[in-house]
Amino acid sequence: MDSQTALELVKNGATLLFLDVPQYTLVAIDTQMFSVGPAFKGIKMIPPGTHFVYYSSSTRDGKEFSPTIGFFIDVGSSEVIVRKWDQQEERLVKVSEEEDGRYSHAVRNMEFDRQLGPYNLSHCEDWKRLSNFIRKSIIERLEPIGGEISVECENDVFRNTPKTPMEEALDKKLNVGNSEASVGKFQRKGCYYTSIPRVVKCKGISGKELTSLNLDKTHLLETLLASDYGGSEDLLLGELQFAFIAFLMGQSLEAFLQWKSLVSLLFGCTEAPFHTRTRLFTKFIKVIYYQLKYGLQKDRKDDMGPPLLDDSWLSTDSFLHHLCKDFFSLMLDGSVVDGDLLKWTRKFKDLLESNLGWEFQQSSAVDGLYFDENDEYAPVVEMLDDEAPAV
Known part of the structure; x- marks a missing residue:
């Protein structure tokens, strides 16, 4: 990719600015993941649209990880999302409105450019196929309070x-x-x-x-x-x-x-x-x-x-x-x-x-009686014989 094309992608793409994230934390967006190093400050060149951001904090030696925390976003062209690491809660939190404006301005002025990992555009096709029906209205309808x-x-x-x-x-x-x-x-x-x-x-x-x-x-x-x-x-x-x-x-x-x-x-x-x-x-x-x-x-x-x-x-x-x-x-x-x-x-x-390696040999289009007895989604069959229990 030539420098002019890369510059246009940086300016038009969205940016995730993550501040103070501890080293070895796993930070991911869509189908790609980053291991946080000492200079990592986020991800740039993110295509506009729906994305899923998720991360997992690590022990100091980088060998054990906490449960994943994730959230959906719907970003526009050149949008900047700023989060800061809360050491006590071990999660990313929003910053004040004043800080958000200041940091967003700095991102647009390319002040963090060298500390931002690029979104790998070769992954776009996979992600679009996994998320093409997800809209902002669906995220707002389904996401938990707080989004996490x-x-x-x-x-x-x-x-x-x-x-x-x-x-x-x-x-x-x-x-x-x-x-x-x-x-x-x-x-x-x-x-x-x-x-x-x-x-x-x-x-x-x-x-x-x-x-x-x-x-x-x-x-x-x-x-x-x-x-x-x-x-x-x-x-x-x-x-x-x-x-x-x-x-x-x-x-x-x-x-x-x-x-x-x-x-x-x-x-x-x-x-x-x-x-x-x-x-x-x-x-x-x-x-x-x-x-x-x-x-x-x-x-x-x-x-x-x-x-x-x-x-x-x-x-x-x-x-x-x-x-x-x-x-x-x-x-x-x-x-x-x-x-x-x-x-x-x-x-x-x-x-x-x-x-x-599955094989699909079946004599009946709707059988249902071979389901695992603990499977709550096995079809319900009402037995017509009063003496027999319902399945």
């Missing part, structure tokens, strides 16, 4: 939730916020995610009708789109992307559960993909394809990047394998399927088969 997302705020998120073996491992790995210090430091509420009912309950209908509503989540999807998303499919997809990023990069258990809820809702629909919501499902499959393509990559060239999905995702016991098995059977056995939806479904299936 951290597993330390989520001590009870899994307490009363049935867990598969994969989720037990995830809980153990990330649930590091149970210490008294953590509880005292973070007394904030989590994100304001949309509530997705696990079980459809309707009064005055037969057991057979109730079973049908729970085996095909189309009615629930339509209800939620109307009541919680104002009819906007893109708002739902934006929340799906928000949750995945907060989980994968922000290491949030709460975000994982919301991502799982939304994925389970969409993969649980059997009528909507063919009739009322074909366009939504084409976009959804593209979203989850790029999420898992990024999260499951094995041979990443740069070690400095966000954590990827670990080996627990390789198990065929995971909820995702069961849901995909049904959905692929539904799509590939359908007599009339939209061309784009079918193309992306096949592409997604190929990704899972090649990256995870």
Whole structure:
């Protein structure tokens, strides 16, 4: 890149100015990560738009790290965001309005230029595919009070939730916020995610009708789109992307559960993909394809990047394998399927088969009875025999 082009990118791009951050702290934005050295003061040349910033403080020897803290931003051209390290709370905090103005002016005058790491523009395409439905309005709607997302705020998120073996491992790995210090430091509420009912309950209908509503989540999807998303499919997809990023990069258990809820809702629909919501499902499959393509990559060239999905995702016991098995059977056995939806479904299936070694052999499009007994997203089946218990 020539010097003139670089100068234009510096002037037009947004800047994160981080003051007094301790050495060895991991600071990241989107899909790229920096290890703080003695001269580090932030990141420059950030493209306008939505981004996720996250960091983890380190012990003095740089060998152990605290739980990740992250927040979404939506920045304009030449915007400067200033944060200062609070030594006592071990986190980045906002500065006064006077300091903000003074430091922003200094950044625009290039006074910190040599101490700012450049945003790697070669990562832009990956990030856009992970976040293209996230808008400022979605961030404001979902983010917690104060904007910070951290597993330390989520001590009870899994307490009363049935867990598969994969989720037990995830809980153990990330649930590091149970210490008294953590509880005292973070007394904030989590994100304001949309509530997705696990079980459809309707009064005055037969057991057979109730079973049908729970085996095909189309009615629930339509209800939620109307009541919680104002009819906007893109708002739902934006929340799906928000949750995945907060989980994968922000290491949030709460975000994982919301991502799982939304994925389970969409993969649980059997009528909507063919009739009322074909366009939504084409976009959804593209979203989850790029999420898992990024999260499951094995041979990443740069070690400095966000954590990827670990080996627990390789198990065929995971909820995702069961849901995909049904959905692929539904799509590939359908007599009339939209061309784009079918193309992306096949592409997604190929990704899972090649990256995870999963096999999708199934005799029934909607089975549901092979789900793990601890999986709260297994389809609800109302037994018609009064002597038999409901599953």
